[in-house]
Amino acid sequence: MTVNNVMLDAPAFCRIPFSRMRNLKITLAYDGTDFCGWQVQPDAPSIQGAVASAIGRVAGEKVLPQGSGRTDAGVHALAQVATFPLESVIPAANLVIALNDLLPSAVRVLECVEAPADFHARKSAVAKTYRYRMYRGDICPPFLARYVWHYPYPLDFAAMSEASRLIEGEHDFTSFAAVDPERGKDEPVPSVRTVFSSRWVQQDQEFLYEIRGNGFLHHMVRNLVGTFLLVGKSTLKPEDVTRILAAHDRSAAGATAPASGLCLVNVEY
Amino acid sequence: MTVNNVMLDAPAFCRIPFSRMRNLKITLAYDGTDFCGWQVQPDAPSIQGAVASAIGRVAGEKVLPQGSGRTDAGVHALAQVATFPLESVIPAANLVIALNDLLPSAVRVLECVEAPADFHARKSAVAKTYRYRMYRGDICPPFLARYVWHYPYPLDFAAMSEASRLIEGEHDFTSFAAVDPERGKDEPVPSVRTVFSSRWVQQDQEFLYEIRGNGFLHHMVRNLVGTFLLVGKSTLKPEDVTRILAAHDRSAAGATAPASGLCLVNVEY
Numbered sequence: 416m417t418v419n420n421v422m423l424d425a426p427a428f429c430r431i432p433f434s435r436m437r438n439l440k441i442t443l444a445y446d447g448t449d450f451c452g453w454q455v456q457p458d459a460p461s462i463q464g465a466v467a468s469a470i471g472r473v474a475g476e477k478v479l480p481q482g483s484g485r486t487d488a489g490v491h492a493l494a495q496v497a498t499f500p501l502e503s504v505i506p507a508a509n510l511v512i513a514l515n516d517l518l519p520s521a522v523r524v525l526e527c528v529e530a531p532a533d534f535h536a537r538k539s540a541v542a543k544t545y546r547y548r549m550y551r552g553d554i555c556p557p558f559l560a561r562y563v564w565h566y567p568y569p570l571d572f573a574a575m576s577e578a579s580r581l582i583e584g585e586h587d588f589t590s591f592a593a594v595d596p597e598r599g600k601d602e603p604v605p606s607v608r609t610v611f612s613s614r615w616v617q618q619d620q621e622f623l624y625e626i627r628g629n630g631f632l633h634h635m636v637r638n639l640v641g642t643f644l645l646v647g648k649s650t651l652k653p654e655d656v657t658r659i660l661a662a663h664d665r666s667a668a669g670a671t672a673p674a675s676g677l678c679l680v681n682v683e684y
Numbered sequence: 685m686t687v688n689n690v691m692l693d694a695p696a697f698c699r700i701p702f703s704r705m706r707n708l709k710i711t712l713a714y715d716g717t718d719f720c721g722w723q724v725q726p727d728a729p730s731i732q733g734a735v736a737s738a739i740g741r742v743a744g745e746k747v748l749p750q751g752s753g754r755t756d757a758g759v760h761a762l763a764q765v766a767t768f769p770l771e772s773v774i775p776a777a778n779l780v781i782a783l784n785d786l787l788p789s790a791v792r793v794l795e796c797v798e799a800p801a802d803f804h805a806r807k808s809a810v811a812k813t814y815r816y817r818m819y820r821g822d823i824c825p826p827f828l829a830r831y832v833w834h835y836p837y838p839l840d841f842a843a844m845s846e847a848s849r850l851i852e853g854e855h856d857f858t859s860f861a862a863v864d865p866e867r868g869k870d871e872p873v874p875s876v877r878t879v880f881s882s883r884w885v886q887q888d889q890e891f892l893y894e895i896r897g898n899g900f901l902h903h904m905v906r907n908l909v910g911t912f913l914l915v916g917k918s919t920l921k922p923e924d925v926t927r928i929l930a931a932h933d934r935s936a937a938g939a940t941a942p943a944s945g946l947c948l949v950n951v952e953y
């Protein structure tokens with residue numbers, strides 16, 4: 416059907432000149448405790464779903480924001496980045512206010528800016544930083560419990576610190592990667608990543624692990640922390656980490672540390 | 685029925701010499717967000733119920749710990765105090781560990797000590813301190829949202845500070861007291877309390893209100909904060925607080941501030 420030569424029954428994107436489709440970049444902080452993770456899932460509250468729903472209500476457009484990467488259930492973010500297309504002319508600054516009005520208080524939009532058309536939250540990322548918090552005191556304050564792994568038993572900090580340095584550089588991290596349930600078996604994941612820095616620091620009652628790299632495999636940071644824990648307990652020696660890397664075998668490494676301690680700190684472009 | 689002259693069907697307390705009944709004092713920290721408050725209620729998770737259930741599982745005794753006072757749904761505590769009788773000889777220090785193993789991570793036993801027989805968490809208290817946190821930044825970090833009232837609009841801090849000082853001393857606080865649904869109409873509450881100190885301070889992105897007094901009426905701190913807010917907005921002048929105190933009328937004061945910002949800081953004996 417046409418009216419004044421405009422096809423009214425064409426899909427929405429046909430009616431909008433490409434130059435009018437905006438590419439928006441949002442930065443998000445979230446407490447992941449009560450979510451099934453970043454990725455939208457049927458019948459479970461996800462960060463991606465909450466943001467998509469808020470955008471839908473504000474702009475009347477159905478979009479699925481693409482994150483810099485998925486965070487697992489219970490994992491937090493200080494500055495996750497996502498991109499999405501939008502036709503609406505609502506100013507980016509107003510979008511921050513409108514989305515925060517609708518989102519649960521556990522999810523906040525910190526910033527929203529116009530991005531170049533070819534910018535993509537995941538594909539354009541050059542580095543990401545994650546932090547893992549381990550609470551070392553005997554009794555974990557209830558106000559921290561959602562954001563740390565409470566581990567009050569003896570640990571050799573110097574050994575953990577030494578081990579953490581051994582994964583810096585370019586390596587095949589297969590030994591630290593969980594099988595990703597979202598990917599088919601016929602879709603192998605390239606497992607080589609570059610870790611720019613990997614450090615443990617002590618602060619107040621916590622051991623903090625911070626890792627910056629060009630990309631991370633599924634559960635990689637939590638599996639590294641679980642392995643450094645074995646070094647801290649003297650079950651492994653620091654140099655065993657090099658052997659585990661070389662094994663290319665998930666069963667060579669330690670258990671997956673709890674999600675609560677992990678936080679995506681920032682994404683660099 | 686008697687065996688060797690011992691009545692086996694007597695109630696439990698008859699079989700235990702009074703000298704063997706311990707009076708235990710526990711200090712608790714909790715994130716009240718997901719609880720219906722301190723007081724046990726049918727079909728709703730309460731702090732008192734969680735602690736009673738943990739004691740029951742550890743010691744096999746059915747006791748209901750008596751708190752220094754009830755905290756409302758969503759209100760937190762850094763050091764709530766409760767007392768309960770116990771027959772079990774389990775050492776107090778072990779009880780801390782055993783209870784924390786069973787309690788949800790949002791509730792922690794910080795200390796457990798033997799108290800004199802006549803010590804009572806509520807009746808023996810001589811002073812309590814509450815703190816109210818108001819977050820003033822434009823965007824409230826999701827990691828603080830459970831513990832503050834997010835109020836980003838303009839407020840006159842100096843006026844709020846001046847008003848807060850006017851309630852120090854002994855006053856009838858009827859204007860700031862909610863009707864207590866737990867008390868019968870025939871059971872009037874004496875409404876005179878002494879406030880030892882009442883102060884607003886600014887810290888980082890927050891306005892913090894701290895009040896220390898010999899006792900608090902139902903919703904009293906939250907109603908005071910709601911009234912100081914009206915002073916901060918210039919709806920009221922600081923000296924109006926004196927008029928509101930004198931009115932002995934709840935409708936003269938401001939609205940009840942949200943529970944999330946309130947925390948019982950400590951109890952003095």
